[in-house]
Amino acid sequence: MALRLYTYWRSSAAYRVRIALALKGLPYESVPKHLLRDGGEQKLPDYLAVNPQGLVPALADDGFVVPQSLAICEYLEEIHPEPRLLPGSARDRAIVRGMALAIACDIHPLNNIAITQYLRTDLQADDAGVNRWVAHWIARGFVALERWVAAVADGGHAADQRHCHGGRVTLADVCLVPQMYNARRFGVDVSAYPRLVAACAHLETLPAFVAARPENQPDAERK
Numbered sequence: 330m331a332l333r334l335y336t337y338w339r340s341s342a343a344y345r346v347r348i349a350l351a352l353k354g355l356p357y358e359s360v361p362k363h364l365l366r367d368g369g370e371q372k373l374p375d376y377l378a379v380n381p382q383g384l385v386p387a388l389a390d391d392g393f394v395v396p397q398s399l400a401i402c403e404y405l406e407e408i409h410p411e412p413r414l415l416p417g418s419a420r421d422r423a424i425v426r427g428m429a430l431a432i433a434c435d436i437h438p439l440n441n442i443a444i445t446q447y448l449r450t451d452l453q454a455d456d457a458g459v460n461r462w463v464a465h466w467i468a469r470g471f472v473a474l475e476r477w478v479a480a481v482a483d484g485g486h487a488a489d490q491r492h493c494h495g496g497r498v499t500l501a502d503v504c505l506v507p508q509m510y511n512a513r514r515f516g517v518d519v520s521a522y523p524r525l526v527a528a529c530a531h532l533e534t535l536p537a538f539v540a541a542r543p544e545n546q547p548d549a550e551r552k
């Protein structure tokens with residue numbers, strides 16, 4: 330199994346996959362695609378031939394390409410089950426998938442580069458306007474997720490306050506940490522989400538999460 334990850338250091342969707350790969354101890358070749366340089370390397374024909382959506386991440390496994398971060402995480406879960414990112418029972422899996430999707434489908438798309446570029450170029454928003462947009466949608470999503478994590482904990486699924494669900498890392502945590510990175514990057518006041526902040530404080534110390542951090546990637550840009 331030769332894995333190759335098309336990635337960008339600041340991409341929070343790619344960050345999810347880097348965490349999953351590191352948690353499962355799977356080595357891979359990192360193939361950076363700069364999302365801004367020359368109009369975005371993800372839009373060039375050579376990459377569109379890999380991923381017709383022109384988005385990172387994409388994972389190639391011996392040439393078999395899987396786009397979409399959650400599809401990639403589930404693929405990795407199937408070909409390399411341990412350690413598991415999804416819990417043992419159907420109900421627990423449904424909750425974990427729901428939380429992951431709340432981030433990946435309902436929060437993250439609204440702060441993606443294509444959207445913020447459209448706000449800037451077509452709708453003439455300035456930096457303050459774009460930051461307001463991003464902060465608004467992250468906050469709306471985090472309010473709900475904070476409530477959800479609390480409800481799950483009160484239901485007896487998580488006692489340790491260090492994970493979104495249960496007492497070990499799941500796909501929900503794999504999605505939460507990169508989204509928290511984005512929130513901080515855009516200046517969101519995250520103190521309003523104490524459970525999410527507490528979980529991240531723990532998760533961000535785990536070696537797999539450290540290895541996956543944007544600043545630890547080969548293509549990270551240092552200022």
Ligand SMILES: N[C@@H](CCC(=O)N[C@@H](CS)C(=O)NCC(=O)O)C(=O)O
Pocket residue numbers: 339340341342343364369371383384385386396397398399433441442443444
């Ligand atoms: N739903 C996709 C989202 C992928 C995505 O939006 N990737 C962003 C970076 S985080 C991207 O490639 N943006 C480039 C663009 O919008 O042109 C996933 O989970 O993989």
